[in-house]
Amino acid sequence: MWGASTGNTRAERTWPEVGSQFARAWRAFFFRLERVHGLQRNNPNHLWLLHTLFLPSINEDCDSFVRSWNSHPISGKGHNKTPNDMRLLGQLEHGIYPDINGGVHPEVLQYYRVEEMEDKEEAERVVIANIREEQYSQYYHEPVAVPKHSSPFEENGKEVKMFSRLLQELESSDFIPSNYRLTPGEWETGIYPIFETIPFGKKGNRRLEVPLPPHIWLKRAIQWVRCLVIMDSIMDSRQ
Incomplete structure (x- = not known):
């Protein structure tokens, strides 16, 4: 596409859909991790852990959105054909x-x-x-x-094996670390928050409530905290 994307109505129209269908939820989740679950955005070890844990899931959500978007009909010049249809017709007409x-x-x-x-x-x-x-x-x-976001663990692999072993032990015992707002006793209403409020708008002075269904995001928060606690303990053992 030539020229600024702001001059392409269809490209600009895609961004709200990207936000509403998956990106906004991930943004709200990362806000929550920082607000109550121990994430430090300036800590390179925490950035590595974010990438390691959640980048594959983000990519899966992105791929799912692309498949859905390429299958939806486009009005106007698209004549209610999907992007997949237009690509196939273009190949038939002009060749590959x-x-x-x-x-x-x-x-x-x-x-x-x-x-x-x-x-x-x-x-x-x-x-x-x-x-x-x-x-x-x-x-x-x-x-x-x-x-x-390079790995904080030693290159010899000893710490990586320790990390994997300890994580497996925590998961098999269903242990949830305390003081990270993950247990019912630590929730203000006794229920894990269903919404997270994030800044919204060009200046960021508006607020938007984003739904974070606990059956998806609480599991991910628990996974984050377990890995964070283990990583920090391994880092502390070096001292």
């Missing part, structure tokens, strides 16, 4: 182009006059550099720095 060195379209190579270059990898680098230069005016900010 082979990928070249990571997926650079033959017509793109021709457009940038590099289709005759013998070094195809260099041709791809030239194409990418040209696209980046042409699209630079559409960037509104520098790329966001991605937090480091």
Whole structure:
């Protein structure tokens, strides 16, 4: 897609759906982990644990949304066809182009006059550099720095094995650590909160209540706290 996404109505319309169908719930869950379940957002070990525990589930939710979105009919220019239908019809009408060195379209190579270059990898680098230069005016900010999330455990594997063994013991005994707001006695109403309030809007000065069904999110919170307690105990044993 060329140009700013803000000029593409359909692309912009997708973001509210991404939020309402899965992203907003994960955001609210991470707010809850920080508010009551011991998450420290500036602690690299905690970031590693978040990635390790929940990134596969987030990716599954994302894939599920993509499958659902690509199967829903689009009005207007889509003539009530789904994205999957339009992709198939486009392939039938125009054919399927082979990928070249990571997926650079033959017509793109021709457009940038590099289709005759013998070094195809260099041709791809030239194409990418040209696209980046042409699209630079559409960037509104520098790329966001991605937090480091390398494993806090020793490379020899001893601590990893200890972590796995202790986690298996806690799970088999159904033990839930105290002082992390995970047991009925620690809940204000005796019921695990069904909603979490998060900042909302461009300025973040509005509030939105997001449902977090306990049969899904309480289990994940317990998993987080168990792993957090074990990780912290292993880190403390080094001292």
